[in-house]
Amino acid sequence: MKANRIANAFARAKAEGRPAFVAYLTIGYPTLAKSEAAIDQLIAGGADIIEFGVPFSDPFADGAVIRAAAYEALRQGVTLDNALALAARVRAKHPDTPIVVFSYYNLILSKGPEAFAAAAEAAGADAVLAVDLPLEERDELLSVLKPHGLTMVPLIAPNTPIERVVESAKGVEDSFLYVITVKGITGARAELPPELTDRLDAIRAAVSMPIAAGFGVSTKAQAAEIGRHADGFIVGSALVKRLGETGSLEGDLLA
């Protein structure tokens, strides 16, 4: 039986009395080599789960930082296959760290869901997050992923009704829910909305799988606040921005 790296990662964090740290990087930014080094640094710095953001030409759910990173990676010709090849190298070095392939559905559809699932399994990936594949459309991919031992990470928005949260959890209990903190696009924000903690409590009460909150998270204080109401927090734009500016993610990962 295949180890459930995602459940284990959340369990480990919980045993240590802290929320799990989910880190997003745009693969290929500033270069593929720097992405690989940055993932090693993230894991050394305490990241529990790595989201491999695969650059797409039309990133309509992303804020300025991740868009700019995606365009730069695409300019260098970085593809989904490059990201999967990097995943395989990361898997060889880090056998326990869950890898989530994070992108827009067209990249997967274009490769072919079955071919993608086989390649992702071979690379040692654990899950897929397709930004534009909501509950109503996800079965066409999920049904193909499952036989390959892969799961999906559903997005939960501020306006997702609780009944729909419960529906979204069905069939992916081996994963985690990605709770979007704000209506909008990705990007660091100084303040998280005050109603967020109630919302996280309500979601956590409704499902038995781990939940992690992201969009706008960049500081230790925000992560700690989320950690009191969720099983994990997700940081993306702040890491991508720093990596672009300094070329490295050495040292403290949160401001």
Add this chain to the structure above:
Amino acid sequence: MKTHYGTYGGQYVAETLMKPLADMAVAYDEAKADPAFKREFDEILRDYVGRESPLTVCRRLSAHLGGAQIVLKREDLNHTGAHKVNNTIGQALLARRMGKKRLIAETGAGMHGVATATVAALFGMPCEVYMGAIDVKRQAPNVARMEMLGAKVHAVEEGSATLKDAMNEAIRDWVTNCDDTFYVIGTVAGPAPYPEMVRDFQSVIGVEARRQCLEKFGRLPDQAIACVGGGSNAMGLFAGFIDDADVRLVGVEAGGKGLATGEHAASINGGRLGVLHGAKTMLLQTDDGNILDTYSVSAGLDYPGVGPEHCHLHDTGRAEYSVINDDEAVAAFDALCRFEGIIPALESSHALAEAIKRAPSLPKDTILLVNLSGRGDKDMENIMKWKESRRSASGSSAKSEG
């Protein structure tokens, strides 16, 4: 709500938009069932847009071609100069009904932006329009019109700086402001319920044209021809004839410099299955699944996708989709100017070019109904530039041959 057309369509959007889309679908179904909504829509189309739009028989052009009769459905005579306003009125009425305070839109050639800015002024709603920076330059008169009408125009600099990038930016605005903002999509693309809703609002074109053909000719046309970028004018025309199995439905895609050159915007003829902007549809994309830049002399057809229902009509064979290149479209533009005294939009010139191609080999009693979806005033500068570049290109090749 109809969400899928065969394997096409759906709601491939970020989770945050699922609730606004569901609310919109419910509101639209209620509006459709409310006679007062239809009454107000029809009244605005009559008193403000100037519908119905006439049918014009192209007597001199048809005689010159020596075959079938070419008949135009004159959407160019609508207020704002194109078919786009039919849809923006419908969506603005729905937005008002839903209590939304603000309209946003994407635009390529600017016609949909102008049509949205127009209804925003009519209904007293603030309006922001996203437009690719390249389109802002090549369609400057329409930018001025939108601003004159009180809309704020955002030039989108990133990506390919054209229509698809404008749509990305409009989606980002909507996902951030969905509580009070209504996103007015300009074509039969996007997530459900947009393809159905936009087709319904545009179906006035086909419904009128069918009745007018029966009144004028005592019979239906043999073929109904329309250009297809996203495909709203074509779907509007086709909607009137979809149940008339004897009427051939012909969509015309923009072949740009020719399909073989890769510089075109023909998603059905030159693309493959993908997902973009909320729908599964035929897309122009790289082998890796990134979206390609498109090219056409006409900015309004310059979009890498196409409405999902068109893909389905293509699969089932109910409609056929051909390709017209830049030079054929410009020749058709010239022909309509000289033979009929009508300056067509470059988009509509593609449909006309297909009719001009087909007419000579068809009997004189054949009726080719062409949707003249817009007027060409906006294209003057582009067409002069295009001709100038062709003249200098042929001049230099003549020199090198000499």
